[in-house]
């Protein structure tokens with residue numbers, strides 16, 4: 203038996219599973235059969251699950267019943283999308299989500315890169331001309347020469 207539709211947790215599910223079958227009617231196979239032809243996860247559903255997680259967290263922290271109800275509603279909606287067989291409608295929703303959040307996702311991506319950058323570099327501002335200068339971390343006391351105005355100043359990196 204070959205299953206080449208959707209496999210839960212995988213993006214486009216083109217993998218085949220032929221080692222099951224063999225009169226194995228276990229939970230696993232029933233689950234794969236259930237997922238056949240269904241839309242599955244996409245960026246939008248991962249986003250919705252993230253929001254659901256936040257709602258649940260703040261529901262617990264703030265004892266806010268509304269957030270609890272919202273989390274359940276989001277969870278039901280997300281799984282409705284994942285189990286849906288209307289691929290084109292779900293695809294459209296995902297596209298709208300991607301387009302609507304393009305700027306925000308770009309910004310978040312830049313922030314993430316900046317954060318990673320800070321692990322290895324210090325950003326100093328030249329005291330004379332306010333030029334920003336990037337210095338690798340962990341070099342001890344160093345003299346920094348501003349590339350713009352040639353001003354030298356001492357820093358710890």
Ligand SMILES: [Zn+2]
Pocket residue numbers: 328329330331332333348349350351352353
């Ligand atoms: Zn300078």
